[in-house]
Amino acid sequence: MLAASRRLMFRSPNVLNRTRAIAKHMSGVAGTKPPSDAEAEPLVRFESTLGLRTYALNRPKKLNALNDEMLSLLHPKIEEWDKAELAQVIVGTGVGRAFCAGGDVESVITYAADEATRHKALDFFKREFDLDLFLASLRKPYVALLDGHTMGGGVGLAANAPFRVATENTVFAMPETKIGYSPDVGSSYYMSRLDGELGTYLALTGDVLRGRAVFEHGFATHFIPSRRIPMLLDRLSNLETIDRALIDRTLEELSSEREQEEPPAPFIEDTRVALDRAFQHDRVERIVADLELFSQDSDPAVRQWASATLKMLQERSPTSLKVALKAIRLGKEQTLVEALNMELKIATAFCNGASPDFATGVTAVLVTKSKGIPEWKPSRLEEVTDEIVDRFFSPHSPFLKNAPAVSDQGVARGASARSQHKYTLPTEKEIRDVITGQDPDSGTMGYTLDDLLEYFYDSTKGKSGVNEKVLEVVRRKTTVVDNNDGNFVWLRWNS
Numbered sequence: 001m002l003a004a005s006r007r008l009m010f011r012s013p014n015v016l017n018r019t020r021a022i023a024k025h026m027s028g029v030a031g032t033k034p035p036s037d038a039e040a041e042p043l044v045r046f047e048s049t050l051g052l053r054t055y056a057l058n059r060p061k062k063l064n065a066l067n068d069e070m071l072s073l074l075h076p077k078i079e080e081w082d083k084a085e086l087a088q089v090i091v092g093t094g095v096g097r098a099f100c101a102g103g104d105v106e107s108v109i110t111y112a113a114d115e116a117t118r119h120k121a122l123d124f125f126k127r128e129f130d131l132d133l134f135l136a137s138l139r140k141p142y143v144a145l146l147d148g149h150t151m152g153g154g155v156g157l158a159a160n161a162p163f164r165v166a167t168e169n170t171v172f173a174m175p176e177t178k179i180g181y182s183p184d185v186g187s188s189y190y191m192s193r194l195d196g197e198l199g200t201y202l203a204l205t206g207d208v209l210r211g212r213a214v215f216e217h218g219f220a221t222h223f224i225p226s227r228r229i230p231m232l233l234d235r236l237s238n239l240e241t242i243d244r245a246l247i248d249r250t251l252e253e254l255s256s257e258r259e260q261e262e263p264p265a266p267f268i269e270d271t272r273v274a275l276d277r278a279f280q281h282d283r284v285e286r287i288v289a290d291l292e293l294f295s296q297d298s299d300p301a302v303r304q305w306a307s308a309t310l311k312m313l314q315e316r317s318p319t320s321l322k323v324a325l326k327a328i329r330l331g332k333e334q335t336l337v338e339a340l341n342m343e344l345k346i347a348t349a350f351c352n353g354a355s356p357d358f359a360t361g362v363t364a365v366l367v368t369k370s371k372g373i374p375e376w377k378p379s380r381l382e383e384v385t386d387e388i389v390d391r392f393f394s395p396h397s398p399f400l401k402n403a404p405a406v407s408d409q410g411v412a413r414g415a416s417a418r419s420q421h422k423y424t425l426p427t428e429k430e431i432r433d434v435i436t437g438q439d440p441d442s443g444t445m446g447y448t449l450d451d452l453l454e455y456f457y458d459s460t461k462g463k464s465g466v467n468e469k470v471l472e473v474v475r476r477k478t479t480v481v482d483n484n485d486g487n488f489v490w491l492r493w494n495s
Contacts, residue, residue, distance in 0.1 A: 042058060043057075043058055043059055043070045043073065044056065044070055044073045044077075046077055048087075049233070049237040050088075051087065051089060051239055051240060052089055052233065052236050052239075053081040053084075053089070053090050053091070054090075054093065055077065055090075055091075055092055057092075057093070057094040057095065057100050058094075060094075060095045060097065060098070061096075062104075063096070063098035063102075063148075064100045065101055065104050066100060066104060066128060066154075066157075067103075068104075068124060068127075071124075071128060071131060075130070075131050078090065078135070083139075087140055088141075088236075088239050089140065089143060089236045089237075089242070089247065090138065090142045090143070091142075091143045091145060091233065092142070092144045093144075093145040093147065093229075094145075094148060096148070097169075098149035099144070099145065099147060099149065099157075100149075100151075101149040101151045101154055102151050102153045102154060103124070103128060103152060103153035104124075105181070105366070106367060107124070108362075112351035112352075118351055119402075121351045122344075122347070122351060122403070122404055125344055125347045125348075126404040126405075126406065128153060128156065128185065129186070132156040132159070132160065132185050133186075133336065133337065133407075135157060135160055135161065136159075136160030136186075136336060141163065141242050141247050142161040142162060143163040143247070144157065144158035144163070144165065145167075145232075146158055146164060147169050147226050148171065150170060150171065150214075151173045151174065151175055152174060152176065152184075152185065153185055155172070155185060156184070156185025156186055156187075159185070159186055159190045159219075159420075160186065160190070162244060162423060163221050163244075163251060163423060164219065164220045164221050164222075165222050165223075166211065166214040166215045166220035166222070166223050166224075167211070167223070167224060167225060167229070168211045168212070168225060168226060169211070170209075170211055171208055171209075172209040172210070172214045172219060173206055173208045173209070174187050174202055176206065176320065176324070177203075177205070177320040178316060178361065179317075179358065179361035179362050180317040180319070180320055180355065180357030180358045180361030180362070180374065180376065181320060181347075181358045181362075182320050182327060182350075182392075183203045183327070183328075184346065184347060185340075185343070186336055186339055186340055187199075187331075188328055188330065188331025188334070188339045188342060189331045189336045189339035190420055191203050191328060191331075192331045192332035193332065193420060193421070194219070195217070195218055196272070196275070197276045197278075198217060198275065200279040200328050201267075201275055201279045201309075203324050204279070204313065204316070204321055205312040205313060205316070206316070207309075207312065209266070211223075212258060212262065215424075215425070215465065216265040216425065216465060216468070217265060218424050218425065218427065219424075221251070221424050222252065222255050222464070223255055223256065223465070224254045224256065231254060232250070232251070235254070244423075252461075252463060252464060255465075256464070257464055257465070258468065268476075269301075269475065270302050271301050272476060273476060274297070274302045274305065274306060278290035278291050278294060282325070283325075284313075284318075284322055284325055285381055285382065287325075288313060288381070291310045291313070292310065294306035295307045295310060314373075317357040317376045318379065318383070318384045319357050319376070319378065319389075320355075320357060321384075322381070322384050322389050323389060323392050326389060327342060327343065327346060330393075337406060340406045344404055345392065345393070345403045346393075348402065348404070349397065349400055349403075350392075352400075352401065353399065354397070354399035355377075356377050357374075357377065360374050361374050425460075425465055425466060426456050426459075426460065426466065426469060428473050431452075431456070431473050431474075432477070432493050434447065434452065434455060434456075435447055435452065435478065435491050436493050441459075446490040446491070447490065447491050448489045448490060448491065449471075449491060452470060452474065452491060453467055453470055456470050477493060477494055478492060478493055479491075479492045480492075
């Protein structure tokens with residue numbers, strides 16, 4: 001890291017000038033001052049610097065929430081860049097305090113309220129999901145800079161990028177159950193593949209991850225301080241290759257290790273054990289029952305977490321909770337295309353009146369900004385019957401009439417060929433497979449802790465944060481066993 005810093009410090013004047021030019025031209029990108037109202041600014045800025053192609057969402061007062069015009073600008077330009085011979089790397093970012101805080105749901109519910117304009121609401125969802133799928137299958141490397149609020153539709157723009165960079169400014173959430181809707185933009189696919197039941201928890205509660213936790217809990221692939229973003233853009237603009245391994249190394253060189261004064265990630269140790277146990281169920285009522293037990297736990301941290309989680313669930317739409325849970329469970333066994341099409345059906349059912357909660361939630365939370373719990377109908381979990389949930393999933397549901405489908409047209413090739421977790425910290429499954437010998441490269445001998453740390457340090461080429469992740473998983477998921485000579489050294493995975 002020190003060597004990388006020195007290389008950055010003692011660069012030629014021309015390179016430093018390019019760095020300043022990029023910093024200037026990205027003025028207003030997350031964390032800096034947005035443009036004034038007097039300036040005629042496009043809703044998306046497109047920039048080309050050497051081999052770098054950058055889009056910057058430019059609707060800062062709305063936290064860069066996606067609308068129809070932005071979708072119309074983004075898709076054709078990114079498709080053009082993906083085909084351009086001179087383009088080497090595509091970067092997505094945002095102006096002001098957000099990368100993108102979601103979609104323009106206020107317009108969606110206005111369209112959906114009138115049967116004559118409802119097709120516009122469904123078309124918005126289809127175009128948004130089409131863009132997400134296309135971004136998942138770009139030929140060119142794609143880097144999403146999550147330097148600010150990244151929620152809902154913004155998560156969809158980033159989720160399937162091979163490189164997802166969190167900073168200290170990142171605020172990550174899928175808060176759809178707060179507004180009587182269900183997490184979409186592929187969340188049933190990618191959130192169901194996070195470690196344990198973390199994705200289930202985030203999808204149902206809409207809880208927020210901040211800063212380094214977005215990286216440590218497996219959504220972001222790298223953590224880079226916001227002040228280093230101009231350096232990163234300069235480095236990327238000078239690449240003359242689309243080699244993803246080189247881009248990964250470039251990002252790693254600008255990464256930073258956890259500082260001693262930084263708080264730990266929120267979902268670790270006993271709290272994480274409780275989370276995985278409570279949210280393993282396929283019925284929301286059983287999740288709530290486990291949380292009630294954990295709210296009486298002897299561990300103060302577990303008690304506090306469980307009580308706060310119960311409060312969050314009590315404030316969410318009961319219908320949304322049950323729909324979201326079923327979608328997450330189905331999405332774990334689906335391809336990205338299948339998951340997006342399932343979520344398009346869910347969006348269609350909401351727009352066609354399968355539940356009034358979407359309109360109720362958006363109005364209460366975003367329009368009137370009313371205090372208290374919105375008037376959900378039904379208002380209690382036990383009143384949300386299987387028949388109500390089937391309205392969103394059953395092929396015979398009348399509420400799924402005219403449901404659109406994503407335009408696959410072969411664009412999913414990259415999504416299937418590229419692992420969602422290729423550049424993230426090791427997943428729990430990867431750590432388990434090495435310890436149990438299921439990983440083909442792990443060998444047949446048992447692993448000591450030192451062996452395991454060395455294995456993942458080497459396999460990730462010394463990735464920032466890898467030791468901390470492995471150690472946290474080992475503490476929760478393994479037991480040290482006897483070597484038959486009195487030395488307790490080998491790791492055994494707890495079933």
